[in-house]
Amino acid sequence: ELVLDASTSYDPDKTAAENLADPGLTYFWECSQFTLPSGPTQSCSAASASFSITQSSSSSSATVPLVSSLLPLPSGSSYTYDFRLTVTKTSDNQTDSTSITVTVASSPPFPKDVSILPPENRLKVPTISPVILLGSASPPSGGAASLLSYSWSTVVGDVSLSDAGLLSTTLTGTSIVIRADKLTPGISYTFRLTATYLGSESWGEVSFKTNQPPLGGSFSVYPMNGTSLSTSYTLSALGWTDDTEDLPLSYLFSHSSASSLGTPSANPVFSAYLPVGDSTNSTYALNLTLTVRDALSAATVVTLCGLGDSSAAASASAAAFCEVTVMPKTATDSAALLSFVEGIAGVQVLSAVSSYDYLGATNTMQVLLSVMNSG
Template identity: 30%
Template sequence: AADQRVLRLPALAVPVGGPYTIGVKVEVVGSPSLSATKNVAMTVTRSKLSARLSGGNRAASASRAFTLSSALSKDPDSASTPLNFAWSCKLDGLSVPCTDVSGEALAPPTTATWTLPAFTFTVGSRLKFGVTVSSAAGGDTRTATNSSIIVIVAGNPPEVDIVVPLAERIAPRQRTVLRGSVVAPDGSDIDEAALALQWSVLRGGLVLDTGALSGGVTDTLLNRINLVIAANVLHPGTQYTFQLTAAPLGGGDSGFAEAVVLTNSPPFGGTLVVSPTSGTMVETPFDLTTAAWVDDPVDLPLVYEFGVSSTGGGRRPIADSLQATTVSRTPLPEGHGAGSTLVAYVIATDLLGAASAPAEFSVTVSPPTLGAGESVSAYVQRQSEAVVQDAIASKRPEAATSAVSALAEFLNAEGASDPDVDVTEAREELTADLLDASEITFQSPTTLLQLMLAAITVTDDAETLTEQAVDDVAQLLQVLPPADEDDGVTVSFDAGEAALRVMSNLQAAEELAAAAEDADGSGNGGRRMRSRMLLRGGNGSGRGLATDCDGACERALELANSLRESVGRVAAGVLKPAVPGERPVAMDAGSLGLVAARERSDRLADVHIEVDVDPGATRGGREGPAFIAIDDGFAGGADGVSGRTALDVHVVRLEINPS
């Protein structure tokens, strides 16, 4: 990891066994004799087997063969581990073994699949098929079981399947994705557009919204092949049964499948203590310690997010501690109100992703006292050298980012109260610090959000950003995962919107405005040309750099193109976990907005993606049409795009004259 305090061992890197000794040595930079070592013993045990049954509970035609498959079962420790399969069948709700229509006992196989011939069972039978997966690899026998209920029906319905999340229990705080599939009686796939689909909930007490997505329960319509339950909708520790029914639109028998989802309960009962209980912004190092969390032992270990509450009631993370229960020597921002009160928090998240309610602790963090004759800018630069650089040198990127954010808030407040305060040099120092911190930060959704929130504060007054500061922030945005990176960090909504706000700040930078005015020459401050640079790239006409665009103009175009790439990274990052048809992601970040959606190509035919471009007096004019119509070329014609292809679409809204 980039953070040298963290040792990350890839999965399967350490063989089963032990005990192994893991050691760490810490020494003072430049003084190797000042050091300390610590060793811990670690034993690696075998993982539990995963028994999977494709399809879940579902209907099967009495006149057609059907197959039960446990082929997705696995040993998480090794893909090459041989697995044994033992099948069973009993009448649902009874301990009576299944028989065929002649009353003969079934002959279960010992393979990963079991195919039952047509006319084996009578219509109306409810059969519970079970599979036990076992392995004796390594000398110890491990087993896992799973089961599905098959309802034998008349007619010739399609075969419906639901794929549920791999985790045994899901975290209600996160969105839940159920992926459906439908196969025709002859074994061929059926296109989603040719089906009448309907999702419902049979058990669990959840009421689905049958209308548009405005209900807040689902992020997909109930007549789509996939169902996405919005975050924070399902209740902890609850079992839900979902059903998907499907029938051909032209008429025919309907089939169904059911899936059982069990939600995880989050950790609870934890405490947070901050020491000391009072201090000075940035100058005082605080220790944040959490303890006493209670959770199911199989859901351990816990990881922790430490942070502080903002004046608006939101949360600003200051450390993503992995499994450490203490964050040491952390600088904090100034408290709020007359008492300079700051509320710190910690959120514990277990192995399955269930997150606790925050545990809080209030401290007093006073504003700094400047030295005699010391300017605000000089103070910020002094603390940058004393606190921020020390944190970077000691490989504590979260502490460095927290200090930069606090100093930038102080700088912004002082600059707003006294317009004669020169903050240019100090702001340049802070942007350089933030870039340095990003280069040693272990990337995670939390640290990405922390960096973007700090960057918002640093770039809050874009007119005071120097050329070097603009370059540093533009480079900082490159921590966003590339648009074509499949296994990068997912960009959360909050981090994506924060990144857009940073770009919104940067596009108002004085050097970009001046260069755009030179290229425009209209006397309106280059606002229209600036928007075209950012939205279209090149010289604003979409034809690349103009022959007469050099010097400052060329540099401004390079910056605009860099920001356009960063917008694409945000769109790709927030859509990384999306399924076709999921609610579009809509972000509003000052003068910059983004609507991003993932959809099947045939569903994009003649769809209007609405973008707010009302030229109201309080918001200024906007560049762009009122809507974008995607014509039916995407339906699978001359463009050669398959109707099943998932396409990502994003629309950018940029205000020309933000008020």
């Protein structure tokens, strides 16, 4: 609907309050002429028998709505209308006039069914793998798909899709791929696909939240000093939390020899003999690492730890690294070494193998090997 509006007209001889109450004006509207794109200027009365604003008709209203059915418009063409307004003061019949030219054009048909599938059909997605956004659109009825063009943009989020290195695809296809680890964990994103057909645009959007890794917990070890084969170290990962839909969490402990202590487990407490620490210095230091991972594979890696008490509760103190001392058995401990090989090590290896914990069995044998090498 086109609305002709002269409601801001006023009588300069009256105050603002008087004009607001009653400006004392009448309005005469007329359509003086219209012009076809390639034709001559014609009288509005020739445009349509139902066209109500003509040279011979008027309205005393300050606004005149003109519905589209009153403005004849052949498909794919445009008309230019010249409207004229004469305002008269009722007190002394003084007049003033103005005119406006309006071009009314038909718009090209719009693309249809522009949509984007949620990545992996989830409302929360991991960032450690590529994020794939699959879009689609259809041409208008009877239109050719080859005339469709596409562009992508960010509506909500901390990235621009045009950022260098963000995408492994172009911005002008029906689908895009955002590279792994390019989106920020724990925030919401909305991306838009705009489809254009002969200048007319339609768009669709998709919104999702990126997965945030576990947080808020601690990593502790007890004791911080000991001897290989004799001291059982207890590693604890307590207090870690995540969104309910991201549970359960798994815990994996490893040491600086690039070896994992067992397999990922839902148990946040793990006890084990540790291999001899770094023998190149007198401290025999061994660095420990905790990896906490949620069900969507988002992980927090912790290399700092505090000293836990005998119940494996974390203390407030933290070391620069989670570094423990693991001293080797001395040569005079050959009897203990033999006992360990025949007893403890054998039991642990057999137990691990029988429960298919091959990594645990390997860890026990590595501890034994480290002790033998240190001697």
